[in-house]
Amino acid sequence: MAIAERPYVLIIGGGKVGFYLAKHLIQRDYEVTLVEKDPERAERIQHELGTVSVMVGDGDEMAFLAGTGIERAGVVIACTGDDEDNLIACQLAKGKFHVPRTIARVNNPVNVHVFTALGIDAPISATELLMGLIEAELSGSDMVKGVAVKASGASLIDVALPNLSHVTGTRVAELELPEGVLVVCIVRDGQPVIARPDEVIQPHDELIVYSRTLDVENVRLSLAG
Amino acid sequence: MNIVIVGCGRVGSRLAREMDAQGHHVTVIDEKVSAFDRLGEDFHGEMVVGTGIDESVLRRAGIEAADCFASVTNGDNRNIMAAQIAKVVFRVPRVITRIYDPIREEVYREMGLETVCSTTLVSDLVRGYFVDGVNRAHRTSAADAAAAAAEAVVEAAQEVRT
Numbered sequence: 001m002a003i004a005e006r007p008y009v010l011i012i013g014g015g016k017v018g019f020y021l022a023k024h025l026i027q028r029d030y031e032v033t034l035v036e037k038d039p040e041r042a043e044r045i046q047h048e049l050g051t052v053s054v055m056v057g058d059g060d061e062m063a064f065l066a067g068t069g070i071e072r073a074g075v076v077i078a079c080t081g082d083d084e085d086n087l088i089a090c091q092l093a094k095g096k097f098h099v100p101r102t103i104a105r106v107n108n109p110v111n112v113h114v115f116t117a118l119g120i121d122a123p124i125s126a127t128e129l130l131m132g133l134i135e136a137e138l139s140g141s142d143m144v145k146g147v148a149v150k151a152s153g154a155s156l157i158d159v160a161l162p163n164l165s166h167v168t169g170t171r172v173a174e175l176e177l178p179e180g181v182l183v184v185c186i187v188r189d190g191q192p193v194i195a196r197p198d199e200v201i202q203p204h205d206e207l208i209v210y211s212r213t214l215d216v217e218n219v220r221l222s223l224a225g
Numbered sequence: 226m227n228i229v230i231v232g233c234g235r236v237g238s239r240l241a242r243e244m245d246a247q248g249h250h251v252t253v254i255d256e257k258v259s260a261f262d263r264l265g266e267d268f269h270g271e272m273v274v275g276t277g278i279d280e281s282v283l284r285r286a287g288i289e290a291a292d293c294f295a296s297v298t299n300g301d302n303r304n305i306m307a308a309q310i311a312k313v314v315f316r317v318p319r320v321i322t323r324i325y326d327p328i329r330e331e332v333y334r335e336m337g338l339e340t341v342c343s344t345t346l347v348s349d350l351v352r353g354y355f356v357d358g359v360n361r362a363h364r365t366s367a368a369d370a371a372a373a374a375a376e377a378v379v380e381a382a383q384e385v386r387t
Contacts, residue, residue: 060302060329062328062329062332063328082302083278083306084278084300084302084303084305084306085302087302087305087306087309088302088305088306088329091336092332095332095336096332108278108279110279110280110281111278111279111280114280114310114314117313117314118306118309118310118313
């Protein structure tokens with residue numbers, strides 16, 4: 001192929017998430033088709049976004065999906081407000097139309113691992129992400145932010161050390177960390193410093209920590225507690 | 226047997242009452258408390274309020290010890306998702322789901338779910354009556370027509386399965 005094709009993304013659900021996602025991806029030069037059940041809402045989106053192709057129909061209806069060009073989509077993103085509809089849309093995309101990657105919005109956080117077990121590539125729970133951030137805010141004045149690394153269960157956690165942290169003055173190699181936790185980077189005076197074993201932790205350091213699980217609280221206690 | 230049924234509408238409540246009357250341990254899940262009125266006074270089983278597509282609700286309904294599971298709400302996708310959770314996550318030995326949409330039913334049957342499609346069952350029964358003049362849904366006695374219909378449905382379901 002001489003010219004690289006624009007990646008084709010099919011978004012199912014034209015609610016707030018679907019709408020802003022479509023808008024964002026168009027700006028990033030993706031080819032986007034958005035599927036929305038409600039004709040009035042679809043018309044409004046079409047009017048506002050202009051260049052996007054909006055189709056009115058059910059994202060979990062085989063015949064309708066076949067007409068959206070789904071088989072050439074690189075990714076299908078199901079982001080309606082109903083978990084069951086998102087699951088079925090992604091399963092059909094993958095099982096029947098061989099879409100390589102499926103991303104689903106998960107409304108009920110307990111369903112994240114159900115989605116994984118049922119074959120969805122990337123289930124994303126906004127509620128869970130938000131809860132993690134809020135929990136981090138609640139756990140003290142020091143900022144601890146966790147970011148999940150895809151669906152692997154691992155996370156990168158940003159730990160800003162409190163002034164009197166017990167790890168200040170300790171060499172990275174001597175840090176006592178929970179199993180599966182590793183300091184990968186130190187942010188010092190706004191500059192990233194690689195966390196070599198001999199690096200000594202300074203007051204006001206911010207540590208970027210890899211953790212095999214998203215156990216933000218455990219990591220926080222071992223470093224900032 | 227331990228039986229978990231998601232959806233306490235006409236089908237779910239009838240199934241629950243029948244299995245309960247036969248001495249099985251039945252738990253019914255529905256989002257609406259008022260739906261349990263359909264079970265009547267003499268139902269001995271358990272009732273759990275909640276959605277069948279939530280693991281914690283299913284656990285509360287005792288799905289971990291269930292021998293049989295049926296999802297019979299009026300939402301196809303909800304039924305499919307609940308059945309898949311029962312089958313894949315909780316490994317319930319017998320899982321069946323009711324799907325109205327024949328196309329979707331075919332897709333998920335191919336993907337390995339046990340399914341019952343009331344749309345095709347009823348249309349097949351009516352078509353049979355047109356062709357050979359015998360109403361198979363009422364074939365035993367007029368007094369117990371509903372029971373016969375249920376039997377025909379079960380028979381047809383077994384046919385579909387084999």
